[in-house]
Amino acid sequence: MIMKSLVLGIASLLLLTFGYLGISSGAKDARGIPAEKVADMLYSVIQSNRTFYAEHVVERMQAKGAAVASENWRSEKTLPLPAQFLQETARLSVNSKAKVGYKLISLWPINKQNGSKSESEQRGLMATQQNPNRPYTEVVMNGADSYLLAIYADRAVSQACIGCHNAHQDSPRHDFKQNDVMGAIMIMIPLNL
Ligand code: HEC
Structure with missing residues (x-):
């Protein structure tokens, strides 16, 4: 009887200890967010900004006849295309x-x-073309610095995407259909901070 309660006592002590350790290591993990998760977070911010700009700036201004977006926005008095908006903000953030x-x-x-x-x-472009629902990730080196390369499929979500790309004289492809993977958003996260 004494033996039994001793065993039970030790077991519950062990449970308590491991339970506590479990919580504390969980808290530590939450601070050291995996680079893949950081890439997912950035991806959602980048996509949200691009969608908001496309819908509430470009499309709205065009519908009101206030301004149009065009590729040569620097020389003409037009708005940048959403793709150019993304590339320009990227140029700022890399610096x-x-x-x-x-x-x-x-x-x-x-x-x-x-x-x-x-x-x-x-490799990332081919992989996301094959499997658009899963981002492709790889650790790459740039000199002595290592980065997580994360590549997310970019789909033709609207008729506007395929209309413009299929008709563009510099486009090497003219048969995009709605929902096709047209390319990708590539994100680089520095790993040795
Ligand atoms: C009015 C024309 C137009 C529309 C609409 C448009 N694009 Fe583009 N897109 C371009 C141009 C022009 C570029 C090249 C921009 C640059 O100089 O970097 C481009 C670039 C891209 C690129 C990078 C590869 C490339 O072709 O240079 C991807 C991927 C892309 N667009 C996907 C999309 C998707 C997805 C949509 C719809 C949500 C879309 N585009 C809508 C004109 C357009």
């Missing part, structure tokens, strides 16, 4: 202290600068 990078890329880019620049990017 910031956070050293985080992002970009729209594609296997069929209108702007040749948006083609894949490395085998890793090419």
